[in-house]
Amino acid sequence: QVQLQESGPGLVKPSETLSLTCSVSGGSVNSGSYSWNWIRQPPGRALEWIGNIDSRGSTNYNPSLKSRVTISLDTSKNQFSLRLSSVIAADTAVYYCVRETILNSAMSKWGQGTLVTVSS
Amino acid sequence: QSVLTQPPSVSAAPGQMVTISCSGSNSNVENYYVSWYQQLPGTAPKLLIYENNRRPSGIPDRFSGSKSGTSATLGITGLQTGDEADYYCGTWDSSLTAKVFGGGTKLTVL
Numbered sequence: 001q002v003q004l005q006e007s008g009p010g011l012v013k014p015s016e017t018l019s020l021t022c023s024v025s026g027g028s029v030n031s032g033s034y035s036w037n038w039i040r041q042p043p044g045r046a047l048e049w050i051g052n053i054d055s056r057g058s059t060n061y062n063p064s065l066k067s068r069v070t071i072s073l074d075t076s077k078n079q080f081s082l083r084l085s086s087v088i089a090a091d092t093a094v095y096y097c098v099r100e101t102i103l104n105s106a107m108s109k110w111g112q113g114t115l116v117t118v119s120s
Numbered sequence: 121q122s123v124l125t126q127p128p129s130v131s132a133a134p135g136q137m138v139t140i141s142c143s144g145s146n147s148n149v150e151n152y153y154v155s156w157y158q159q160l161p162g163t164a165p166k167l168l169i170y171e172n173n174r175r176p177s178g179i180p181d182r183f184s185g186s187k188s189g190t191s192a193t194l195g196i197t198g199l200q201t202g203d204e205a206d207y208y209c210g211t212w213d214s215s216l217t218a219k220v221f222g223g224g225t226k227l228t229v230l
Contacts, residue, residue: 037219046122047157047165047208049219062218096164105153105212105219106170113164 002027004097004111011117012091018084018116022097029078030055035100036080037107038071040093048093052100053080087118123148124209124222131228136199140225142192142209148220152212154192156185159206159224168207169194199229 008020022036029036038050051061053071061069070083084091095116099109125143132138142154154172157165167176169185172192184195192209209222 046223047210047221049221052219060217063216064218101170104171104174106155106167106176107157107165107210108167108170108176110164110166 002099002109004099004109006095006097006111006114008114008116010115011119012087013120014088014118015086018082018087018091018118020082020095020097020114020116022080022082022111024078024080024099027099028075029073029080030075032056033102035102036071036073037098037100038082039096039098039107040091041096041113042090042093050082050084050095054102089118092116092118122223123213123216123220124211126207126209126222126225128223129226129228131230132199133230134199134201137195137197138199138227139196140194140207140209140227142194142222144190144192144211144213144220146190147215148190148211148213149187149192150190151214154185154187154209154211156183156192156194157208157210159208161205165208196227201229203227204229 003025005023012018035052035054037052053059068085073080094113096113097111098107156169159165172187173185206224213220
């Protein structure tokens with residue numbers, strides 16, 4: 001049974017870079033059947049897709065965040081990562097890493113989420 | 121302002137049925153698979169419906185999905201207090217070139 005687990009700092013200062021890692025167990029990030037996504041949810045608000053990466057390392061980003069986002073894959077550690085630069089208070093959210101089945105676009109496996117607060 | 125429009129809240133009594141709508145456009149709902157997610161309080165979302173109307177293993181048949189044109193609908197029958205949660209629809213938007221979600225609907229089982 002695949003499991004995803006987010007890790008990273010819970011507090012980031014404004015203008016700095018938010019960095020999170022998602023560790024995948026029970027499955028491989030090398031599988032061509034899936035893409036690996038980051039989704040966030042500000043407190044009390046709706047889900048927002050940040051972007052994804054597939055097993056070949058091909059990325060897609062939300063145009064509203066594209067200039068600040070980098071998603072990368074580390075197959076040796078079976079992990080994928082998120083970097084969001086120049087953060088502001090509005091980037092405060094619970095960040096989820098999510099596995100998506102490419103064939104049917106189903107976000108089938110979610111990490112438990114990690115709260116990142118942007119504050120000085 | 122979400123690209124997909126959902127009612128902010130719905131409510132019904134235990135044992136009753138409820139539907140949750142998800143309204144979009146021809147750049148999203150009409151031409152792409154719609155998924156539905158259940159988010160229980162304080163937890164991560166969980167996949168309920170994919171490919172418009174298919175249920176992952178383990179999801180009871182009390183939950184159903186449908187789509188017609190630019191709208192999709194989640195149906196829940198035999199409501200239980202444990203169904204109280206936020207429900208989100210999601211799909212791809214070809215104009216935005218992004219995955220999009222609805223604003224979420226809070227289900228209250230009275």
